[in-house]
Amino acid sequence: QSVLTQPPSVSGAPGQRVTISCTGSSSNIGAGYDVHWYQQLPGTAPKLLIYGNSNRPSGVPDRFSDSKSGTSASLAISGLEAEDEADYYCQSYDSSLSGMVFGGGTKLTVL
Amino acid sequence: QVQLQESGPGLVKPSETLSLTCSVSGASISSYYWSWIRQPPGKGLEWIGYIHFSGSTTYNPSIKSRLIISLDRSKNQFSLKLTSVTAADTAVYYCARVPPYSYGYYFDYWGQGALVTVSS
Numbered sequence: 001q002s003v004l005t006q007p008p009s010v011s012g013a014p015g016q017r018v019t020i021s022c023t024g025s026s027s028n029i030g031a032g033y034d035v036h037w038y039q040q041l042p043g044t045a046p047k048l049l050i051y052g053n054s055n056r057p058s059g060v061p062d063r064f065s066d067s068k069s070g071t072s073a074s075l076a077i078s079g080l081e082a083e084d085e086a087d088y089y090c091q092s093y094d095s096s097l098s099g100m101v102f103g104g105g106t107k108l109t110v111l
Numbered sequence: 112q113v114q115l116q117e118s119g120p121g122l123v124k125p126s127e128t129l130s131l132t133c134s135v136s137g138a139s140i141s142s143y144y145w146s147w148i149r150q151p152p153g154k155g156l157e158w159i160g161y162i163h164f165s166g167s168t169t170y171n172p173s174i175k176s177r178l179i180i181s182l183d184r185s186k187n188q189f190s191l192k193l194t195s196v197t198a199a200d201t202a203v204y205y206c207a208r209v210p211p212y213s214y215g216y217y218f219d220y221w222g223q224g225a226l227v228t229v230s231s
Contacts, residue, residue: 002155033215038156045205045221046156052212057219089156093215099171100146100158100216 133206
């Protein structure tokens with residue numbers, strides 16, 4: 001059972017917008033720690049997608065955005081493309097564990 | 112270009128010790144935090160622990176009693192040792208860099224991963 005909760009799967013058609021939620025608690029997201037997002041394409045290592053307050057590493061398109069409120073965060077992907085089909089993970093820091101925590105991952109299917 | 116590469120045995124017997132090394136290029140091990148993360152087959156990511164360039168460590172409480180992470184500054188590497196392994200420790204093990212950040216850590220560069228299977 002992951003400390004951060006994500007839906008197991010989401011789907012959308014090319015060109016559509018999808019969101020992936022990430023729910024935590026008062027010891028992680030609710031404590032003010034930022035939420036970071038990773039994309040894992042099949043058979044590859046996770047790749048940093050968004051970090052901190054909506055920062056994107058070089059090369060990540062602005063179709064990817066995030067938001068945070070209270071004990072939850074969400075990743076939004078607009079203009080969905082076939083290449084976006086992957087697993088997405090949220091991650092934060094948890095003060096009660098004194099370490100990093102991940103969501104269980106969400107599989108995005110592009111219809 | 113920062114690159115990380117895991118290396119070590121792909122098969123470990125139950126009750127023995129799993130040992131992996133992460134070789135870092137394009138960045139000095141004497142800066143940043145350095146971390147291990149694992150992913151059991153078909154499952155999600157689990158943070159294992161991290162080490163500061165000073166040598167101080169923080170481990171996931173769930174495996175803290177079996178874990179040692181260490182640095183080798185002369186080789187620009189850091190290592191993982193997990194003792195008394197069981198089949199539940201079978202996973203792809205990733206090493207990653209943790210940059211300084213005031214509002215909670217994250218992983219900016221990852222290795223490609225090393226599959227370790229625990230089986231007799």
